[in-house]
Amino acid sequence: MTIDTVIPAEGVALDRATEAELQQKAKDHLWMHFARQSGMEAGNGVPIIVRGEGHHIYDSHGKKYIDGLSGLFVVQLGHGRERLAEAARKQAEELAFFPLWSYAHPTAIELADRLADYAPGDLNRVFFTTGGGEAVESAWKLAKQYFKLTGKPMKHKVISRAIAYHGTPQGALAITGIPGMKEMFEPLTPGGFRVPNTNYYRAEEMGFTGSLEEFGQWAANRIEEAILFEGPDTVAAVFLEPVQNSGGCFPPPPGYFARVREICDKYDVLLVSDEVICAYGRIGEMFACTALGYVPDIITSAKGLTSGYSPLGAMIVSDRIYEPFKHGQTAFYHGYTFAGHPVSAAVALENLNIMEEEGILAHVRENSPKFRAALERLKDLPIVGDVRGEGYFFGIELVKNKETKETFNADESERLLRGFLSKALFDAGLYCRADDRGDPVIQLAPPLTIGPAEFDEIEAILRSVLTEAGNLL
Ligand SMILES: Cc1ncc(COP(=O)(O)O)c(C=O)c1O
Numbered sequence: 001m002t003i004d005t006v007i008p009a010e011g012v013a014l015d016r017a018t019e020a021e022l023q024q025k026a027k028d029h030l031w032m033h034f035a036r037q038s039g040m041e042a043g044n045g046v047p048i049i050v051r052g053e054g055h056h057i058y059d060s061h062g063k064k065y066i067d068g069l070s071g072l073f074v075v076q077l078g079h080g081r082e083r084l085a086e087a088a089r090k091q092a093e094e095l096a097f098f099p100l101w102s103y104a105h106p107t108a109i110e111l112a113d114r115l116a117d118y119a120p121g122d123l124n125r126v127f128f129t130t131g132g133g134e135a136v137e138s139a140w141k142l143a144k145q146y147f148k149l150t151g152k153p154m155k156h157k158v159i160s161r162a163i164a165y166h167g168t169p170q171g172a173l174a175i176t177g178i179p180g181m182k183e184m185f186e187p188l189t190p191g192g193f194r195v196p197n198t199n200y201y202r203a204e205e206m207g208f209t210g211s212l213e214e215f216g217q218w219a220a221n222r223i224e225e226a227i228l229f230e231g232p233d234t235v236a237a238v239f240l241e242p243v244q245n246s247g248g249c250f251p252p253p254p255g256y257f258a259r260v261r262e263i264c265d266k267y268d269v270l271l272v273s274d275e276v277i278c279a280y281g282r283i284g285e286m287f288a289c290t291a292l293g294y295v296p297d298i299i300t301s302a303k304g305l306t307s308g309y310s311p312l313g314a315m316i317v318s319d320r321i322y323e324p325f326k327h328g329q330t331a332f333y334h335g336y337t338f339a340g341h342p343v344s345a346a347v348a349l350e351n352l353n354i355m356e357e358e359g360i361l362a363h364v365r366e367n368s369p370k371f372r373a374a375l376e377r378l379k380d381l382p383i384v385g386d387v388r389g390e391g392y393f394f395g396i397e398l399v400k401n402k403e404t405k406e407t408f409n410a411d412e413s414e415r416l417l418r419g420f421l422s423k424a425l426f427d428a429g430l431y432c433r434a435d436d437r438g439d440p441v442i443q444l445a446p447p448l449t450i451g452p453a454e455f456d457e458i459e460a461i462l463r464s465v466l467t468e469a470g471n472l473l
Helices: 016-029 082-094 106-118 132-149 170-175 200-206 212-230 256-267 288-292 319-325 342-357 360-380 410-427 452-472
Strands: 049-053 056-059 064-067 123-129 157-161 192-195 235-240 270-274 298-301 313-318 384-390 393-398 433-435 441-444
Touching: 064 452, 082 342, 106 123, 106 313, 106 342, 123 132, 123 319, 132 170, 132 235, 132 270, 132 298, 132 313, 132 319, 157 170, 157 212, 192 212, 200 212, 200 384, 212 235, 212 256, 235 256, 256 270, 313 319, 342 360, 360 384, 360 393, 360 452, 393 452, 410 433, 410 452, 441 452
Parallel strands: 157 192, 157 235, 235 270, 270 298
Antiparallel strands: 049 056, 056 064, 123 313, 298 313, 384 393, 393 441, 433 441
């Protein structure tokens, strides 16, 4: 069976024999990521997505869905962009592969120059990776070596926030704040410490009462407290997402990042803005730190950089951090064979060209309030506790009791999210994420090209499925 023979035209189902054969092969050989294999082992089959066009995807039965998560916070410009495919084809023909290990190639050079141009402050040096977790891993290693080179060799620890996800390599996992994703791999890289996140809806449970602005100061001050607990001369970096994904899109309260920047400067701790999700237009700017008004020392990014047409990640570093690496025999002994791949870099450049030509950033800024308003209309449903986020990145927190904010216990959450919501939303034509790594949330991060008509469509599907979910309680 070849790909040409299995992929049908838009909206047309795979023939039954092909579908059955693919399901069997998946059952026999495919190991899904972050998923229970038991569904496949039991022979339930797996949804097979065969095609994408704009903000829609199609499954093997020819059924059409709104891609409400841009694949996985990736497909900024939507599916089926011929120019991106063409950029990849052209580059593969010209130079399919060469590493960045002591050599360079034009597309990586051009892309580094372009990213340095977009990045704020003196973040002018770009180190490519193949994805987000590698960028995070690279940033921690860089922070450690930077301090060894600058006479503070004990600085190696990192601080991050509860429930935050920063990737799966054992360093990045030590930065991740989700115990259930870590315990089976312990012991991890030592040196990861957690502080509270910025979920204002749950602030009281963290022991805080007061205004949003005060909460921002309180949450930032927890970082200072952790630095002091651990000893400033042992802490290398703070890793924060501009808007925290895991737990359901926590925006920073006003003043939060200004205070964090102040703290990091005071104790000579690097501020890493983990923008693996938030960069490249998701929050309405190329880098979300620009939208939120702070300048980090390092940005980690991936996902939307190529709109997913080829894998790529990038760590962007300030001149100050780069400085000690410029001299003599010093090197950052770190890298990845496929990092800055010529094809991926060519796709990224074309992706950024299209973003500029189509005014994608302005489009997100203009339409984000309309998206928020559409989702906030759902607050009339008893099961919807909170709606939060920024740009084209929103979370809807589900609650058992709206008055008391009582959440679901593990069994209820299992029944609600896995037993009902994920499948019901998908069946109703909306691919998005129902997540309970923190309190149960539905997350939306659609392609950046959609507008009010699609927001209404998304709201209608959510309304119908969440109403049904509420009736099940
Ligand atoms: C904030 C953040 N950091 C790191 C990662 C890891 O990226 P990857 O899956 O490309 O390794 C993710 C993935 O979703 C992420 O959201």
